Amino acid sequence: MKISRLLIALAVVAAGAAYFMWHARPSAATVAAAPRAPSDPDVLRYPAGAPQLASIRAEPVQRVALPLAGPLNGRVVYNEDATARISSPINGRVVTIKAQLGDSVRAGQTLLVLDSPDLGSAESDLEKAQADANVKRLALVRAQTLYRGEALARKDLEAAQADYAAARAESRRARLRLHNLAPAGAVNADEGYPLRSPIAGVVVERQVNPGMEVRPDLPNPLFVVTDPARLWVSVDLPENLLGKVALGHPVAIEVDAYPGQRFAGHIDKIAPALDPVTRRIMLRCSVDSGAARLKAEMFARVTLLADADQLAFRIPNAALVSDGLYSYVFVEQAPGVLRKRRVTLAAQDRDYAYSVDSLRPGERIVTSGALLLNSELGVTQ
Structure with a gap:
């Protein structure tokens, strides 16, 4: 009786195992994947x-190139060695504006024309000073002739020499003043005063309108002209990384406008002291903006790199x-x-x-x- 029960139990266990193995088999799709x-x-x-x-x-x-540290926050700024902030050296009223925002200009190209009484006064002062100097020169020549003929006292000759020297000095002062107002060359007050660009570049800022009264002490420049292909990136470096940088070390610069792209640059200036509040030191990096794709005031991520062969x-x-x-x-x-x-x-x-x-x-x-x-x-x- 006991043997029969044992055989029945074994048969039930074998049947259950067979059922489980059949239903647990992987399907053909599962095996293929x-x-x-x-x-x-x-x-x-x-x-x-x-x-x-x-x-x-x-x-x-x-x-x-192997980075020396994680990316640092930076800011793209104008290269001040290739930037001119242009203001008017004289008072006047804007007659014509000849350069617009984004225009490329040559060195010496006229940006605007002013109607300026100061320019007329400077030209008039020079003409009067030159005329007076010519009169005093002729008077000196006559005095020298009379003195050689013993018809003139020596003190009168010396007075004529002093008058001529003073007239020459006044003429030189008037000429230098006009040159200061118009360093690029001769101007004609009847045609207006041309404000010219001292460098070649692109007009990136313009803060002047037709009819505007301008003067030398305005707080902002009338034009900003720069080379957009030459930019700086300003970086605040943590104090603990100062030992890893040196002048000329390469950097990689990334901006959100061009994901995945890196612009090559190098460190060309390290500030002589830390900011006592932030405990950081300013680095200045030069970068080729690559067809002027980088723009001033962009936020950047700057990675310090090891030497180019690492x-x-x-x-x-x-x-x-x-x-x-x-x-x-x-x-x-x-x-x-x-x-x-x-x-x-x-x-x-x-x-x-x-x-x-x-x-x-x-x-x-x-x-x-x-x-x-x-x-x-x-x-x-």
């Missing part, structure tokens, strides 16, 4: 058209997966074949990590979907 059994435990192999591949994006790894592979942080104390990326060896590789990081910032020798030029790494691949690899193992 899963990674093929890899010979290498760090490699995933997907057949063409596998649904996992739609969630994965691979890109070639880029090699860039290169590293730039890895988006989204491409990294962590396993314990180490970091890994997935390298695309062939279409559908992805290998998990350990990388050694030399630096890391908010957006990117940098590795010196863990990758090879031209290799493609997974930049989107790395976490999915890592979990899939864990399942297959």
Whole structure:
């Protein structure tokens, strides 16, 4: 009796196990979509058209100069060595404006024309001074002739010499005043006073309108002319990074207007003292704006770089997966074949990590979907 019960129990257990194994079998679709059994435990192999591949994006790894620190906040400003802030040296009323915002101008080109009584006065003063100097010169010549004929006292000769010297000085003063008002050359008060640009560049600011009364002591310049291809970037450097920078060190500059693009520059000025409030020191970087794409007053992110020969592979942080104390990326060896590789990081910032020798030029790494691949690899193992 006991043997019969035991046989019945064994039969029930065997039937249940068979039922479970039948219903737990993977479907044909599941088998086709899963990674093929890899010979290498760090490699995933997907057949063409596998649904996992739609969630994965691979890109070639880029090699860039190794950064010394994370990006710093900066601001694009005019290069003052290539910028002229132009005001009127005399009082007057604007008659004609000949340069508009955004116009390219040559050195010496007229920006506006003023109707200025001061210019007429300066020209008149010069003509009178020159005429007086000519009269005093002739008087001196006569005095010298009379003195040689002993018909004139020496003190009268000396008085004539003094009068001529004073007249020459007044003529020179009037000429210099007119030259100061019109350094670019001769002007005609009847035609108006031309305000000219001292440098070649682009008009980036204009604060004058027709009919406006101008004077030398206005708080703002009438025009600002600059070379838009030569700009500075001002950076506030934390005190603890001061030992990593030096004049001439390269920098990489990024702005929100051009995502993913870097503009090359270098440090050309380090302030002699820190700001006592912020404990930061000002750096000035020169940058080629690349066809004037950078604009003054843009906010920028400035990355301090090592020497040009110290290169590293730039890895988006989204491409990294962590396993314990180490970091890994997935390298695309062939279409559908992805290998998990350990990388050694030399630096890391908010957006990117940098590795010196863990990758090879031209290799493609997974930049989107790395976490999915890592979990899939864990399942297959």
